[in-house]
Amino acid sequence: QSALTQPASVSGSPGxxxxxxxxxxxxxxGGYYYVSWYQHHPGKAPKxxxxxxxxxSSGVSDRFSGSKSGNTASxxxxxxxxxxxxxxxxxxxxxxxxxxxxxxxKLTVL
Amino acid sequence: xxxxxxxxxxxxxxxxxxxxxxxxxxxxxxxxxxxxxxQPAGKGLEWIGHIYSSGRTxxxxxxxTRVTMSVDTSKNQFSLKLTSVTxxxxxxxxxxxxxxxxxxxxxxxxxxxxxTVSS
Numbered sequence: 001q002s003a004l005t006q007p008a009s010v011s012g013s014p015g016x017x018x019x020x021x022x023x024x025x026x027x028x029x030g031g032y033y034y035v036s037w038y039q040h041h042p043g044k045a046p047k048x049x050x051x052x053x054x055x056x057s058s059g060v061s062d063r064f065s066g067s068k069s070g071n072t073a074s075x076x077x078x079x080x081x082x083x084x085x086x087x088x089x090x091x092x093x094x095x096x097x098x099x100x101x102x103x104x105x106k107l108t109v110l
Numbered sequence: 111x112x113x114x115x116x117x118x119x120x121x122x123x124x125x126x127x128x129x130x131x132x133x134x135x136x137x138x139x140x141x142x143x144x145x146x147x148x149q150p151a152g153k154g155l156e157w158i159g160h161i162y163s164s165g166r167t168x169x170x171x172x173x174x175t176r177v178t179m180s181v182d183t184s185k186n187q188f189s190l191k192l193t194s195v196t197x198x199x200x201x202x203x204x205x206x207x208x209x210x211x212x213x214x215x216x217x218x219x220x221x222x223x224x225x226t227v228s229s
Binding site: 047 | 156159160169170172204206213
């Protein structure tokens with residue numbers, strides 16, 4: 001099974017908002033409200049930021065929000081900060097009882 | 111505060127077996143799904159599979175012929191074996207805790223351990 005589709009990179013300036021999309025099929029993203037998002041700084045452990053499409057993990061800033069429409073889930077980061085620069089991955093449950101990651105998106109804060 | 115720590119040999123030759131263990135501290139291994147995830151250099155995260163505390167497993171279809179996961183509740187550990195490794199298996203390997211349902215997100219992660227396949 002191929003990875004969920006994410007843009008390879010997105011960029012924004014401090015204070016701006018950006019959205020990262022995660023596109024799958026009706027057998028994964030579109031079929032379940034079990035999409036999560038992870039922030040990954042190189043050399044560190046990935047960190048859960050959003051689960052169940054739109055719920056923020058404990059301690060995560062409300063600048064991070066998640067949503068879903070059809071087969072596409074989205075992560076929006078508002079009020080961009082330099083520390084938000086990282087790789088972001090979506091993860092979805094699938095009809096096979098497994099999970100699958102997106103290909104990852106590199107966020108650059110200019 | 112639950113913490114996870116991966117351990118195991120960091121190097122193997124082609125065709126050998128990768129064996130990693132994840133030790134859970136600060137909490138019980140019972141009633142959770144425990145996952146293995148890897149990341150080759152310059153590439154994205156790949157889910158390898160999960161094991162429930164009862165021993166029930168589910169694997170990534172692309173790896174399932176080579177993967178075996180096990181759990182030792184007495185030691186609060188779970189393990190990964192990957193047979194017939196090649197250079198393509200060189201990666202940072204992470205263990206992660208899911209929830210009580212197989213679709214739950216990964217709330218806790220280990221720091222990761224580098225595994226290299228080289229002759």
